[in-house]
Amino acid sequence: MKRVLIFDSGVGGLSVYQEIYAQLPNVQYIYAFDDAAFPYGELPEEELIERTRHIVTLLVERHVIDLVVIACNTASTIVLPTLRDCLAIPVVGVVPAIKPAAMLSMRKVIGLLATPATVQREYTDLLISQFASHCEVLRIGSTRLVEMAEQKLRGQPISISELEEILSLWQGKVDCVVLGCTHFPLIKDEIIEAIKGDVIIVDSGRAIANRVKDLLGVITITSTEPNLTYNSAAGNNTAALNKSLAEMKLAPVRTLQFPRP
Structure with a gap:
């Protein structure tokens, strides 16, 4: 039986989990987030x-994990070397889908929507210089959109007018938007509604799922264990979140019990 650990700061990595699960439904998944x-x-x-190293290594040992996915763009840009040094199993990260966006954009004006940290990372600059040097890349770093995605999964409404205000600088300019945070596919429909116009939305979920499938190879034994969910803190609106998790075939949230780093 194969076990995959998917880790994020919040519930955004569930967008990556859904893509992986669609391709590999016979694996046991442990989803962990650091509220x-x-x-x-x-x-x-x-x-x-x-924090990432501490939580991931603990769960890898506890559940005998075969592969780790860091389903957080912000963490992936800096934490992967540390994890790969201390783990003997594959560690897959996510990066903004700059390369496919540059290929898809007709106007060659791309919008990168990510967290404030990701849009400022040197790694992001490198991706743009390598794959989109012929494009204009307009960046918006927003923590508020991360909070909106968390709210949606906990059954709370999303303000389209607030989204419109956040994305207003891109209206009529970009023809391709990179969702550079795993939270953002959870509010993809709302982003499309807010930005208006004929805009292509790109994220890394499917590419990550393909990579995981390649690394795990053929799955010969189907997991009979439930897919688990861990949180480092007792969260709010847990009942609504657990309802969303059940629809994704994940068990209700358990609070992680471990010594804090």
Whole structure:
């Protein structure tokens, strides 16, 4: 039986989980998120690295994990080398889908929608210079959109007018938007409604799922274990969140019991 750990600061990584599950439904999944330090986009790098390393290594040992997915763009840009040094299993990260967006954009004006930390990372600059140097890349770093995605999964309404205000600088300019945070596919429909016009939306979910499938290979034994969910803190609106998790074939949230780093 194969086990995959998917980790994020919040519920955004569920968008990646859904893509992976669609291709590999016979794997046991452990989804873990770190509400105690949410949002990661505002954490100092050293704290982000230490928290991620601590939680991931603990769960890898507890559940004998075969592969780890860091389903957080902010964490992936800085924490992957540390995790790959301390784990003997594959660790897959997510990066903004700049390359496919540059290929799809007709106007060659791309919008990168991510957390404040991701839009400022040197790694993001490198992606743009490598794959979109012939494009104009307009960046919006928003923690508020992360909060909106969290609200939606907990059964709370999303303000389209607030989204319109956040995205107003892009109106009539971009023809392709990169969702550079795994939270944002959870509000993809609302983003499309707010930005208006004929705009292509791109994220990394399917590419990550393809990578996981390649690394795990052929699954010969189907998991009979439930898919688990862990949170580092007792969250709000847990009943509504658990309802969403059940629809995704994930067990109700358990609070992580471990010594804090």
